[in-house]
Amino acid sequence: MHTRIESDSIGPLSIPNNAYYGVQTLRAKHNFSISGEKLHLSFIKNLSVIKKAAAITNFQEQNISADIAEAICKASDEIISGKFQEEFIVDAIQGGAGTSANMNINEVLAHRASEILGGTKDTYDLVHPNDHVNCSQSTNDVFPTAGKLTVLELMPHLINNLSYLENLLAQKADEFSDVIKMGRTQLQDAVPTTLGRSFKAYQSAVCRGIHHLLTVTDEMHTLNIGGTAIGNGLNTSPGYSATIVQNLANELKLPLKQANDLYDATQNADSFVQVSGAVKTVAVILSKMSNDLRLMSSSPKTGFGEINLPDKQNGSSIMPGKVNPVIPEVVSQVAFQIIGNDVTITMAAESGQLELNPFEPIIFRNLFSSIELLTNAALTLADNCIAGITANREHCLEQVERSAGIATALCPFIGYKRASEVAKESLKTEISIRTILLEKDWLSKEKIDEIIDLKKLAEGITPSINHLHSILT
Structure with a gap:
């Protein structure tokens, strides 16, 4: 050579x-x-x-x-x-x-x-x-400015994919609006809801995450370019600092502005911590959703079996016919990585000393990685999972009918103590709540049907009562 x-x-x-x-x-x-x-x-x-x-x-x-x-x-x-x-x-x-x-x-x-x-x-x-x-430059104003411009370039791709995911979730919320299922708290039967409500909650969380990302990304338009080494603009001509940001904005067609305090903008990296935190928050939202999808799709015979995820690949090298929830699994792994990246970014921003933070290389490496990982994860979750989900309507309804969770709806009419007795007896004997109520002759069949109207219960609608004892027989 x-x-x-x-x-x-x-x-x-x-x-x-x-x-x-x-x-x-x-x-x-x-x-x-x-x-x-x-x-x-x-x-x-x-x-x-x-x-x-x-x-x-x-x-x-x-x-x-x-x-x-x-x-x-x-x-x-x-x-x-x-x-x-x-x-x-x-x-x-x-x-x-x-x-x-x-x-x-x-x-x-x-x-x-x-x-x-x-x-x-x-x-x-x-x-x-x-x-x-x-x-007229220093690494100390060029490097962080390039970092902010890169975030501004990468973020729209993430926002677009999350918006696409949000739209698919909205479609599923509408499709599953009449699918009655048992709501659960702490993995135990709680009260009836609809599968549509579950997906609407996912949509709302993603929408909130998008708004958070847009808010923190706006700070990336504020630059320290022109401040050179520590923010005082040493080695620049009088007009350079006043002009460089506008020339940069003209090149990129972006609404860029110079920081009011160039010393602050040169030594502090908290704006990157905010962006990383917002990315982490959305990753947590998607991972929690993925956890739910894995639980609701656990099947075919011994799990929740409320929904079916699209089959994407063989799930085992030894168990024939097994199909695993691989897409939710990879999304959660992405979240784990992003959370780790965020810890590093946080520590790197905290560890700067005096007039400069020397740890921006690892901040940018991890931040760019987090944004791109989440961008890809949002798209694969949307296309390879959410779009193909179907509901097991009859099974969901059967689970609700068999659950003692509907006893909660009885509290305003027969009191908490009696409702608790009915729930415990149903769990012990596996006899339905309706049958036990008829046997005890505490409520008429008509009133039982009115109270345990699963569609209304799923929507949180309780029959109106003028007095607690007016319907007791």
Whole structure:
């Protein structure tokens, strides 16, 4: 392999001659063999957008010449379009608060811009990664800005998939609105409800989660770009800080704004904790729903058997005919991972010191992962599970009729003590509540039928009474 020599403050290093990255990038590659994961592709793209906007702003401020600014912009556009992805070799998890990632983009753009101007990758004489590409910037404002822009890019895909899931849940709520089933609390029979009500509750929870995500994501539009190292804008020209955000907003067609307190925005990462928390909350909602689906579909002979999940694959290498609830299972596993990611993000945000949080690389690695995991999980839950669920209507109704849970509806008419006696006797003898009431002759058949109207009970409708004892026989 042909190589060239590049040097930094640490010393010289041999670089593959065809590489667009440089000495600081390769040194970081050697130092941080951690996860084997490279920088997120969207993150790289957003770093490039920032560098383009910075080049435009620096030209406007007469910090760099027109030809250098134009070359940086052209090189940035190439990376934004997807070229040179193999040149980004630093690990997603890295020390240095993201300096390695920032220098990776700086060096690639400097070398490519030099080529555009007719030079080669041998020197930085035409375009320098620090003096030109990184002009008026610091890793400390570039890196978190790229993180926020990446969240803004990834979040709409998650919102779309969750909205799709919510719509399917609404359809199932309507489809199952007349399916009477036994409601359960603490896994014990409680009172009748409908399967439609269960799915409507899932829909409402997902809707609430979407609203929460939209709320916290709005904070991602507020950037610290222009603050450079600690928020005071050191090494920027007077007009740069006032212009860079607008130029960046023009490139992305987003309503971006600069933080009111750049010191705060540079040292605190709580906005990412809020986003992670919202993503975790939705993951918990989907996992709880998945737990319910697994219970309600437990079957074929010894479980709840209230619903049927679509058969997706063989469930066992040894038990013939077994089909497992694999989609709810994978959704719960995604939730477990996201919860773990959130703990890491929380600790990383808490552990920043003084004027900078150096742990944003792990924050971004985990946050991007959480968003994408949940995006995929929401879609697979919708398409591979919710859409194909069917109800065992007769079985659900039979369970309600056999349950002692309907004794709760008797309390306003015969009192808690008598209702409890009826419930215990039904459980012990397996004789229905209706039959026991007739045998005790506490209520007439007509009144029993009026009180134990399962459709009304499922909707929470209790027959009106003027006085507790007026219907006793």
